Amino acid sequence: xxWMLDSVYDRNKEAPYTFYLxxxxxxxxxxxxxxxxxxxxxDEENEQFIGERMWVEIVERKGDNFKGLLRNIxxxxxxxxxxxxxxxxxxxxxxxxxxxxxxxxxxxxxDTQIVMTRDALEKRSxxxxxxxxxxEENHLGWIFFSGSEPEGYTGHIExxxxxxxxxxxxxxxxxxxxxxxxxxxAYERDSKTGKLNKVIDYDWG
Numbered sequence: 540x541x542w543m544l545d546s547v548y549d550r551n552k553e554a555p556y557t558f559y560l561x562x563x564x565x566x567x568x569x570x571x572x573x574x575x576x577x578x579x580x581x582d583e584e585n586e587q588f589i590g591e592r593m594w595v596e597i598v599e600r601k602g603d604n605f606k607g608l609l610r611n612i613x614x615x616x617x618x619x620x621x622x623x624x625x626x627x628x629x630x631x632x633x634x635x636x637x638x639x640x641x642x643x644x645x646x647x648x649x650d651t652q653i654v655m656t657r658d659a660l661e662k663r664s665x666x667x668x669x670x671x672x673x674x675e676e677n678h679l680g681w682i683f684f685s686g687s688e689p690e691g692y693t694g695h696i697e698x699x700x701x702x703x704x705x706x707x708x709x710x711x712x713x714x715x716x717x718x719x720x721x722x723x724x725a726y727e728r729d730s731k732t733g734k735l736n737k738v739i740d741y742d743w744g
Contacts, residue, residue: 542616544631545578545590556648556705556712559633562641566629569637571597575607576634577627579616591616592633595625603628648705652678655707657698659685663710666728668735670720680722683707 551560569575575597580590593611600606605627613619639645652675659665666686673680678701684693692698708715714735717726725741728734 541618542579542581542590544625544627545580545633546630547578547633548630550578550633554705554709556708557703559645561632561635562639563629565635565637565639566632569597569600569605569632569635571599573597574610574636575605575627575632577625577631578633579613579619581616593619595627648708649703650677651704652701653681653683653704653707654699655683655702656685656688656693657700658688658692659683660700660702662687665707665710666730668714668726669741670722670724672722679704679718681718686728 547558547560550558573596574594576592576594578590578592591611591613593609593613595607596610597605597607607625607627609619609621609623609625612621655665662685664685665683667684669682669684671680671682682699688698704718714726717724717737723743725738726735727738729736
């Protein structure tokens, strides 16, 4: 076999705010005749394609175990074919056609934006946060810095990148406690405790 089903739980652990995980109570309502989306991975190293997301129609369910029929034509995994029987569990379901009551939470994480320096993105770490007046819809006004940008680095716009709020939360979600602070708020990470502390007298000049 050259393919395997991916674990959405493992994916979500790696990126808890950007890899969507269907509401479990909603999954418990699934029954025969409904469609779910699964991630089919290559079971061998492949430099071009990691896998494919495809719809499967549920034909049988016994508790947490499902049997379904593939309802997409695979583009790359030649050992899979339309109508093929697939056995899976909750762990493999990355989407459904049901309306998810928690969808708005995921939309907020993905659609809301902040700015990070490319240095912070590369290091996957931020130690200084400044909140300015947001100038675009869905933008919070936050700018995140690694705190170790080279001299003159922050003066060039090409050294910044707009990212989703969820991408920053994947790195450190402790700032959710004050994400809605008013503009001209500043926080700096304590190098000893790792905690983000508010800077009362930050020099905005």
